[in-house]
Amino acid sequence: MSNLVHLVREIEPYIIKVPAVSRIKSSFLDKVDFHPNEKQLLEIINLSLNKETLESVIDAVENKKPLSSIKPESAESNLYLAKILREEVQKQFSEGYRPLVELISNAIDSKPKNYDGIHTVKVNFSNNYFEVYDNGIGMDLRKILDTLIIPFSSDKEALDNLGRFGVGFFSDLQYCLKNPKESKVILRTGNGNNVYELKIHSNGKNVEDLVIGIKKLNGKAKGTTVKVSGIDIEKSEVEKYLSKYLEFFDPRRSIISVNGKHVNLNQAHSPAYKEYFLPVELEYKKDKIVQDVRVSIDVLDQEKGSIQFYSQGIFVQESKLNFGRICVDMPSSVDLVEGRDELKKNRNYYLCSKEALNILIKYGMDKSDNLLALMAL
Numbered sequence: 001m002s003n004l005v006h007l008v009r010e011i012e013p014y015i016i017k018v019p020a021v022s023r024i025k026s027s028f029l030d031k032v033d034f035h036p037n038e039k040q041l042l043e044i045i046n047l048s049l050n051k052e053t054l055e056s057v058i059d060a061v062e063n064k065k066p067l068s069s070i071k072p073e074s075a076e077s078n079l080y081l082a083k084i085l086r087e088e089v090q091k092q093f094s095e096g097y098r099p100l101v102e103l104i105s106n107a108i109d110s111k112p113k114n115y116d117g118i119h120t121v122k123v124n125f126s127n128n129y130f131e132v133y134d135n136g137i138g139m140d141l142r143k144i145l146d147t148l149i150i151p152f153s154s155d156k157e158a159l160d161n162l163g164r165f166g167v168g169f170f171s172d173l174q175y176c177l178k179n180p181k182e183s184k185v186i187l188r189t190g191n192g193n194n195v196y197e198l199k200i201h202s203n204g205k206n207v208e209d210l211v212i213g214i215k216k217l218n219g220k221a222k223g224t225t226v227k228v229s230g231i232d233i234e235k236s237e238v239e240k241y242l243s244k245y246l247e248f249f250d251p252r253r254s255i256i257s258v259n260g261k262h263v264n265l266n267q268a269h270s271p272a273y274k275e276y277f278l279p280v281e282l283e284y285k286k287d288k289i290v291q292d293v294r295v296s297i298d299v300l301d302q303e304k305g306s307i308q309f310y311s312q313g314i315f316v317q318e319s320k321l322n323f324g325r326i327c328v329d330m331p332s333s334v335d336l337v338e339g340r341d342e343l344k345k346n347r348n349y350y351l352c353s354k355e356a357l358n359i360l361i362k363y364g365m366d367k368s369d370n371l372l373a374l375m376a377l
Contacts, residue, residue: 041210046072088170102168110136133225138191176202183230190221249313272299291331
């Protein structure tokens with residue numbers, strides 16, 4: 001215990017100047033689309049899984065040629081693809097607003113590796129739309145087709161990114177199925193050289209009814225904008241929901257702004273608040289690694305409290321306490337179940353939990369003369 005306590009690092013105050021984020025906008029001519037270049041989403045997925053037809057789709061989009069003449073070599077796999085798509089779109093999350101958090105997670109993951117600047121994610125929403133944009137690396141057309149729209153496909157490194165299952169973007173298509181012909185998911189992305197737009201909507205309530213349009217826009221830009229429109233959400237409920245999921249996210253990784261308010265920056269705490277980082281030796285793919293467990297403890301003058309578990313700063317689950325609030329942020333090597341609502345109880349989980357308990361003991365020792373702290377513990 002004594003050796004471990006010496007490793008605890010308390011977080012120091014810091015000031016961050018948040019840069020502006022400009023969403024990717026299309027020109028007037030881009031918005032006027034007299035000949036929609038659309039196909040059934042299942043068919044585009046089928047085409048993108050084949051090397052030759054993938055090249056044909058890329059050529060058509062780059063040169064603004066129709067997609068209608070490009071056919072998959074076989075439609076036999078469509079039944080299997082439809083089954084997978086149903087799993088991704090309709091069965092991932094039990095909470096209706098959870099797919100919106102996935103869009104924010106994807107925007108956070110767009111931060112370039114070894115990036116020294118302030119990475120920002122901006123969220124705007126009202127009662128009928130939800131929009132997320134970032135100043136990240138963006139995507140080229142090939143990545144859109146062979147990674148983004150391929151079910152359970154992801155090129156993200158689990159130790160560095162929030163997303164790891166390749167289902168985040170697809171989960172938002174459930175809004176299209178709930179409100180056919182009204183709801184749309186529109187993605188615009190640029191990698192500094194070109195800008196592309198995806199527009200997905202549905203003609204019915206089944207995944208077979210999902211339709212995708214892909215086109216190249218004029219100009220150059222960097223970053224990604226995703227907008228879900230034609231949806232019915234309760235603004236105050238979503239604000240509380242996003243605050244719950246994102247308020248503990250480390251602002252040194254990304255600053256998250258929701259309707260103009262920075263939800264993970266400059267949070268108010270009681271004078272008894274303490275935040276710790278504790279390095280723990282863990283395992284990842286049979287290798288030994290060291291990652292931090294982040295623990296915050298706040299003694300609030302209230303009757304009911306909670307212990308909340310996070311994964312890389314994103315809320316996962318909580319248990320009620322009689323008093324006080326404890327936040328335990330697990331590092332990326334502690335796995336989540338696919339639904340993101342539970343941490344896997346493996347060796348890394350128990351090692352991190354043990355060290356989090358050591359931090360609580362240290363806090364109690366430091367605050368032994370504070371009655372509220374002792375009540376909480």
